[in-house]
Amino acid sequence: MIMFISTGKCEGLGECVKACPTEAIRMIDGRAFSCITCGACMEACPNKAIRRNRYGGYVVDRAKCNACGVCEMTCPVNSIKIEDGVVKGICARCGLCVDACPLGARVDAFDLIEDRQLRFLESLNLAVKPPVKRTPRSHEATRVNVVTDTDRCTLCRRCQYYCPTGAIIVDTGEGVCTECRVCEDVCPVGAIEDLEIDPEKCTLCLKCMRECPSNAIYIDDFKVKIRRAEDRGEGSIVSCLNCGLCAESCERGALRMVDGKLRYDPTLCRDCDETPCIEACPVGTLRMVDGELRGYCVSCGRCVNVCDVSEARSFQTVRWDGSVSEDCISCGICSELCPVDAITLRRGSIEVDTDRCILCEKCGIHCPVDAIPRTTMKKRSIKGGFTLIDPRLCIGCGLCLDVCPEDAISRDESGLMIVDDDKCIHCGACSNICPARAVIFEREFASD
Numbered sequence: 001m002i003m004f005i006s007t008g009k010c011e012g013l014g015e016c017v018k019a020c021p022t023e024a025i026r027m028i029d030g031r032a033f034s035c036i037t038c039g040a041c042m043e044a045c046p047n048k049a050i051r052r053n054r055y056g057g058y059v060v061d062r063a064k065c066n067a068c069g070v071c072e073m074t075c076p077v078n079s080i081k082i083e084d085g086v087v088k089g090i091c092a093r094c095g096l097c098v099d100a101c102p103l104g105a106r107v108d109a110f111d112l113i114e115d116r117q118l119r120f121l122e123s124l125n126l127a128v129k130p131p132v133k134r135t136p137r138s139h140e141a142t143r144v145n146v147v148t149d150t151d152r153c154t155l156c157r158r159c160q161y162y163c164p165t166g167a168i169i170v171d172t173g174e175g176v177c178t179e180c181r182v183c184e185d186v187c188p189v190g191a192i193e194d195l196e197i198d199p200e201k202c203t204l205c206l207k208c209m210r211e212c213p214s215n216a217i218y219i220d221d222f223k224v225k226i227r228r229a230e231d232r233g234e235g236s237i238v239s240c241l242n243c244g245l246c247a248e249s250c251e252r253g254a255l256r257m258v259d260g261k262l263r264y265d266p267t268l269c270r271d272c273d274e275t276p277c278i279e280a281c282p283v284g285t286l287r288m289v290d291g292e293l294r295g296y297c298v299s300c301g302r303c304v305n306v307c308d309v310s311e312a313r314s315f316q317t318v319r320w321d322g323s324v325s326e327d328c329i330s331c332g333i334c335s336e337l338c339p340v341d342a343i344t345l346r347r348g349s350i351e352v353d354t355d356r357c358i359l360c361e362k363c364g365i366h367c368p369v370d371a372i373p374r375t376t377m378k379k380r381s382i383k384g385g386f387t388l389i390d391p392r393l394c395i396g397c398g399l400c401l402d403v404c405p406e407d408a409i410s411r412d413e414s415g416l417m418i419v420d421d422d423k424c425i426h427c428g429a430c431s432n433i434c435p436a437r438a439v440i441f442e443r444e445f446a447s448d
Contacts (some may be wrong), residue, residue: 001107002344005030005098008107019100021397022435024079024091029060032106033101035079035091041071050090052433054332056346057093061437062086062393092435095347102354140319141342141357144260145242146303147375153312155235156180159212159303163239164293165264167285169301170213174233177216177228179309183208236377240285240297243360246277253346254293261299280339282362283378298437318359318375322352327407328371331427334363345432347403364447368427369405385426386444389417393438400430400439 006016012030016021025034037057039270050071055263067085074080080089082301085372098106113421158180160168172178177195184192187208190207202224209224210215216227242262247255254268270291277293278286285295299315307313313402328349335343335350342356343363368382389400394417401409401417408423409430415439429439 002093003037003091004034004093004095004106005109006034007107009103010101011103011105012104013092015100015102016106019096021091021094021096021395021399022090023088026079027098029369032097033073033077033079035089035098036077037091037093038076040074041090043382044070044074044410046070050087051437053092054335055093055095055347055431056344057435058090059092059190059220059435060087061292061439062091063437072198092433094397094433094435096300096397104113112310123442128410136161139354140321140361141354142354142358143241143243143318144299144315145317145318146239146297146301147318148237148239148300148377148379149307149310149312149314150237152310153237154310155237156309158306159235159313160209160308161213161240162306163297163316164300164302164304165188165296165298166211166287166289167240167297168237169239169295170235171283171342172214174215174385175213175227177226180213181309182211182213183226185219186211194226195226197226199223211266238283238285238376239303239360240295240363241283241376242297242299242410243281243282243358244300245282245360246286246296249276249280251276255296263298265295266292268297282360282365283376309429318355320352320354320359320373322350324350325371327369329369329427329429330403331368331405331429331431332432333366333368333428334372335363335432336428368425380445381442385441386421387419387424387426388431388440389419390438390440391416392434395436397435397437403429403433405429427434 012027013026016032017025017027025032033049035310039052039058042052042058046068047066049061050058053059055157057324065087067082067087071087072080072082080087098108152428155170155172157170160170161180163181179195187203189203191198194209204222204224206219209219218225242427244257246264247257251368252268252272254265256263265426270320287295301315303313304358330345330347332345335345339360339362342353342359344351361376364372365376365378366380396415404423405422405427409417412418426443427440428443431439
């Protein structure tokens with residue numbers, strides 16, 4: 001359970017009680033006690049009106065709730081009460097109580113446990129620096145795969161050409177030479193050297209033209225020519241991350257992770273009309289080509305061996321300890337899209353269960369402010385959506401107003417919360433933090 005608790009500093013001032021938008025804190029013998037976010041109310045609710053939010057707290061869908069009282073009877077700490085048909089006393093983990101306490105007596109139990117662990121290590125005379133915005137777990141999520149050093153990569157497409165499974169996709173535009181030198185490799189008579197064609201040796205077999213990954217070779221008046229350009233512009237390279245999501249989603253077992261490497265049996269894949277594996281791929285390299293699955297890395301190392309221009313491809317152990325940058329806006333997209341439920345949202349940060357995390361980088365790919373590190377150049381941006389606040393459900397707590405990173409939410413003259421569509425970026429921070437589920441929200445990511 002992840003909950004807020006009162007420490008020995010609590011003097012019963014009651015500021016946390018006043019600040020709590022769901023009335024989940026009460027005073028008992030001069031000390032603040034609150035909902036323990038155990039989830040018993042959610043499990044017991046016959047109308048499925050209670051759900052766990054991205055912060056690890058619980059919120060009530062008042063549109064579904066009929067105030068039957070089952071949650072009130074189920075609560076093990078007698079925190080829940082029903083007044084005028086409205087369920088109160090369930091903690092949404094908004095954290096307002098922590099901010100409101102002038103004595104610093106309200107703390108997140110997770111932080112308290114971490115703090116005690118640090119003090120214990122310090123008592124052993126170990127040099128320990130408290131981590132900044134990182135998971136309190138003691139280890140990292142790891143994954144081994146071939147990684148591209150984007151600072152060194154010239155986007156020549158040589159690795160893409162030689163990848164036996166099509167697991168590398170380089171986008172630099174068509175029709176311009178990228179100096180991959182595949183033409184030199186495939187020319188049967190050695191007529192191409194330093195990307196210059198010797199007309200005396202060239203037999204016009206056109207193998208170079210057919211094999212050119214960039215379609216930059218053409219024939220003009222019985223002469224083979226290469227279309228060159230001083231500036232090719234920007235581009236990108238995306239390759240399979242070896243995260244294993246495709247294998248997990250393959251219902252027929254045609255894809256498997258064997259000793260940390262993807263393996264594929266096409267006989268098990270035939271006549272499969274569904275493509276959950278393709279939909280699961282976070283970087284979009286997986287695809288069907290002429291009835292055969294392509295785009296999965298088999299860790300053969302061919303791309304590493306042929307990258308002799310810049311040596312930008314290499315096998316690496318990718319690690320992540322759950323750290324995010326200060327740019328985090330608590331939008332919750334990472335928690336929402338994580339396929340293994342490894343991320344819990346916090347105000348201004350996240351908690352990552354590194355035991356679950358498979359480093360698929362889906363969180364980083366979709367993060368609108370690039371607060372989460374990633375190795376892939378793949379990026380998905382928010383294309384549009386809508387955000388509305390239902391005044392019938394809104395309790396006027398103002399949490400959405402405070403959390404909105406774009407100041408797109410304000411109160412009108414009557415005190416109702418309104419959304420400025422011109423400012424809203426449809427990140428979802430308001431929807432995630434709302435304890436009353438009053439935010440009607442949809443978003444759409446730009447297609448690949």
